[in-house]
Every structure is written in C-alpha cells, then in structure tokens.
Amino acid sequence: MIRSRAVPLLCVVLRSACRRQSSSSSMAYSAKIGPSILSSDLSCLGSECVRMMECGADYLHLDVMDGHFVPNITFGHPMVECLRKCVGQDPFFDMHMMVSRPEQWVKAMAAAGANQYTFHLEATSNPGNLIKEIKASGMKVGLAIKPGTTVQELAPWANQIDMALVMTVEPGFGGQKFMEDMMPKVSWLRSKFPSLDIEVDGGVGPDTIHKCAEAGANMIVSGSAVISSDDPRSVIALLRTVVAEAIQKRSLDR
Ligand SMILES: O=C(CO)[C@@H](O)[C@H](O)COP(=O)(O)O
Numbered sequence: 001m002i003r004s005r006a007v008p009l010l011c012v013v014l015r016s017a018c019r020r021q022s023s024s025s026s027m028a029y030s031a032k033i034g035p036s037i038l039s040s041d042l043s044c045l046g047s048e049c050v051r052m053m054e055c056g057a058d059y060l061h062l063d064v065m066d067g068h069f070v071p072n073i074t075f076g077h078p079m080v081e082c083l084r085k086c087v088g089q090d091p092f093f094d095m096h097m098m099v100s101r102p103e104q105w106v107k108a109m110a111a112a113g114a115n116q117y118t119f120h121l122e123a124t125s126n127p128g129n130l131i132k133e134i135k136a137s138g139m140k141v142g143l144a145i146k147p148g149t150t151v152q153e154l155a156p157w158a159n160q161i162d163m164a165l166v167m168t169v170e171p172g173f174g175g176q177k178f179m180e181d182m183m184p185k186v187s188w189l190r191s192k193f194p195s196l197d198i199e200v201d202g203g204v205g206p207d208t209i210h211k212c213a214e215a216g217a218n219m220i221v222s223g224s225a226v227i228s229s230d231d232p233r234s235v236i237a238l239l240r241t242v243v244a245e246a247i248q249k250r251s252l253d254r
C-alpha cells in the first residue's frame with residue numbers, strides 16, 4: 001500500500017528535477033556586469049580599466065564613437081591596443097561600435113585585442129556579411145539597436161549572433177536617463193531566444209536594474225552609476241545579484 005503510493009510521488013519528484021535540469025541547461029546565459037569606461041577620467045583609461053576589473057567587473061564595455069553615427073567622438077583601435085597591453089590578456093573587451101561604417105574596423109579591432117564586436121544594425125546595409133567577417137576575424141558578434149529600431153528587425157539575425165544589445169538611451173553620451181519603455185523589447189527577445197545573451201546599455205544602475213533583470217537582460221552595462229560611485233565594488237555586486245536572482249527565478253518558473 002505504502003509502496004504503490006510512493007511510486008507516483010517519486011515520478012513527480014523525478015519529472016520536476018528533470019524539467020529543472022533541462023530548463024537550466026537551455027538557459028546557458030549568466031549574469032555579467034560590464035562597466036562602461038566612458039564616464040571615467042579619460043586621461044587614466046588604463047588604470048580605470050584595471051580598477052574596474054579589481055572591483056569585480058565581468059567584462060569591460062568600450063564605447064567607440066566616430067562623431068558621425070553619433071554626435072560625439074571617443075577613441076579607436078590604437079587606444080584599444082594600448083588598453084590591452086595595460087590590462088593583460090584576460091579582461092573581455094566588448095567593443096560598442098557607434099560608427100557609421102562598422103565594416104571598416106573589424107580587422108583592426110581584432111588585431112588590437114578586442115573580444116567582441118558589437119555593431120549597430122542601423123549602420124550597415126549587409127548585417128549578414130558583417131557577422132561573417134567578425135566571426136572570421138576571431139571575435140564574438142554583438143548586434144545593437146537604437147531606441148527607435150524595433151526588436152523584430154533584429155530577430156532575423158538572432159541565431160547568428162552571440163549577443164543582442166538593446167540600447168536604453170540614445171547612443172552618444174553617458175549619464176542619460178534610462179528609457180524604461182525599451183523593456184518590452186528585452187522581454188520579447190528573452191521569450192523568443194531563451195539562451196541568447198541580452199545586454200542593456202544606458203542609464204542602468206541600482207535604481208533601474210530590477211526592470212532590466214525582470215525583463216530578461218543578463219549582460220549589464222553600467223557607466224556613471226559604477227564609475228562615479230564611492231564603492232564601485234558594491235554597486236557591481238548588487239547589479240549582479242539582482243540579475244542572478246531574476247535568472248534563477250525564471251528557471252524555476254519554467
Ligand atoms: O553607449 C553608451 C552611450 O552611448 C553607454 O555605454 C554609456 O556610456 C553608458 O553610460 P551610463 O548611461 O551608464 O552612464
């Protein structure tokens with residue numbers, strides 16, 4: 001009698017364990033925090049990169065602006081080469097390429113030590129070819145969309161890229177206000193592409209991280225909130241905890 005009741009119970013327990021395992025294995029992504037060094041003292045970029053890694057950053061988000069795609073200028077591959085020499089081989093460089101002709105810099109950025117080349121969908125007429133070129137040069141591929149671009153325009157490329165970047169400000173400047181109305185894009189992407197790395201960038205910090213995490217973002221760029229903090233280590237840890245908890249919750253809900 002006891003045995004016959006215990007068998008179905010055991011089946012239920014095993015089924016739910018299997019479901020948990022399969023859902024966590026299809027959710028290959030994890031919480032990662034990448035400070036944007038745009039808001040730091042640009043005369044000390046090398047030491048700022050080292051400081052961010054020492055404070056627990058998972059990667060570094062480097063904003064390249066050409067004064068044409070966006071109304072601001074930052075730096076190019078010569079600076080990336082210097083930063084790579086300064087920080088060593090380990091830190092992962094996510095290049096946010098806010099440039100009009102992203103095709104032009106692929107080889108130079110790869111040679112300079114970039115790990116991921118994140119270009120804007122709005123900046124190219126041939127995303128498919130550019131994705132192939134980036135992969136051929138040995139870098140991972142990120143694909144970014146500005147606030148005015150729909151996420152459905154990005155979707156056809158989602159299975160060919162490593163990361164989708166949903167901008168939560170108009171690209172060009174650090175320190176802008178987070179656009180919460182971009183969160184439906186993140187939720188939609190997460191529902192259609194459960195294992196894709198999804199990054200948010202712009203106005204993200206302790207006050208806005210919950211919205212990003214709930215929507216399904218797992219790669220978090222944070223500039224001024226981290227750099228201008230007296231305690232960047234705690235801010236990075238807090239951002240990571242909020243995202244990790246949301247990932248855990250999503251995996252249990254499935
Ligand atoms: O790409 C950009 C701006 O165009 C960003 O990477 C910002 O630099 C992030 O800075 P905060 O908005 O977090 O201050």
Ligand SMILES: [Fe+2]
Pocket residue numbers: 036061062063096201221
């Ligand atoms: Fe950026």
